[in-house]
Amino acid sequence: MAPMITPSFSLVPPTFNIQMNLMNPMAMQAMTPRTQLDANSLTGFHTNAPMVPFPEAMKAKSSFLIDTILSAGQKNPINQNHKKENHIKKPLNAFMLFLKENRKTLIEENGYDEMSSGVMNKELGRRWQKLTDDEKQPYFELAKIEKERHKGKYPEWSAKDNLKKSKKYNPAQKVGKMCRAQLGNKDRSKWCKYCLRKQKCILSRILSQIAQTHDEETASEISHDNPESSSSIETTPIDSFPNQVSITLQEQEENLDNSEVEEGGPKS
DNA sequence: CGCCCTTTGAAGAAG
DNA sequence: CTTCTTCAAAGGGCG
Structure with a gap:
């Protein structure tokens, strides 16, 4: 029994609807701003966005797209005023982008609106695992682009900057003291x-x-x-x-x- | 107020 | 190279 993409939850996120393969020009529709796509996907009507060759066009639009995805949530990725000043957050990885994009969709489904984030993330993690490599590919591409953007914006930043100074890394702490x-x-x-x-x-x-x-x-x-x-x-x-x-x-x-x-x- | 939970992936530390 | 930890998002729960 081949698992079909069901109407209840599209494995293809609104932002990336239709074709998941980014090398396919059709995928350029995926780069359409989410507000438009959300409305379209809800009605089953897909965007008339012009097809543009990839990846140049994707890069051109990616900035806006990432901003839209990132702004979909409440928190600003780049610190705003929560927590420490000058705290530059890590760029989102593919799964995090998937989470962010699909959490809303999940909330819209019956039964998930009252669930905790932990439960939702579990479910989305399960759905992520069900995606094929091709279906995940756009998220990896986006993550790559966001990483580049992040690097361009904060060239001096390193992931180690965000490691807690108080916690000392100890590889043996869970396994036991070797x-x-x-x-x-x-x-x-x-x-x-x-x-x-x-x-x-x-x-x-x-x-x-x-x-x-x-x-x-x-x-x-x-x-x-x-x-x-x-x-x-x-x-x-x-x-x-x-x-x-x-x-x-x-x-x-x-x-x-x-x-x-x-x-x-x-x-x- | 701030940490925990829960997921995956990226990055860094340490051997 | 391998193994392990931390941190990215989200938001309710809890001390």
Whole structure:
């Protein structure tokens, strides 16, 4: 059953109606200002906008288009007076443009007008995933153009400017404290031997081992139909796990060391 | 008032 | 190169 584009929600946004392929001149209709398109799309009547070759025309019109899309929402992309002064926001990516463009459409649908943004974004995320690459293409093109505009307007700006200074980036904070990630080069002497060898950290190995054990247990659960065996592993929060591991790090390392020796030889 | 939630993608950090 | 985090939008909810 091929999923058809239903009247209830057009996968093709008002701004990009008709043809999604930007290399197609028909797509130039997509560059028609949204106010006109909205009215047209609601009545099923499409714009009579003249066809102009792409991408030159698109670039020419893109500025207006982006402005229209961006102004569709309440917030101004370039800081206005909310939050810090001089805060230059990131340019919108393709999905964000899609969100902005389709949120209104979704609100107009019954059932979505009372939903929270979180729920709406979930739905729009699902619909985004259903789009084909060709259908997403206009949004990527727009995002690219907006990025260029942004760069032209704020040549000195970098995404890192918007990173919170208070929050320090720590790649291990969610996964758990890996030796190298946690201790850094200063405490190299405290690294596990795997980190010293620039190999996968001991913690990763333990996690993999447990995941494997879990898979085996799950398999045996199915065969034995024993609900109680489900377990400590499944109910153990992944975030708290690294702490438990770290306590027995030495012990685990030794165990793994032994098993590694076994692995080294021809495994049965 | 400001953060959270919820989505995807871009960019940057760190190993 | 890989993996991970943060931030873009929106607006109701909550402390």
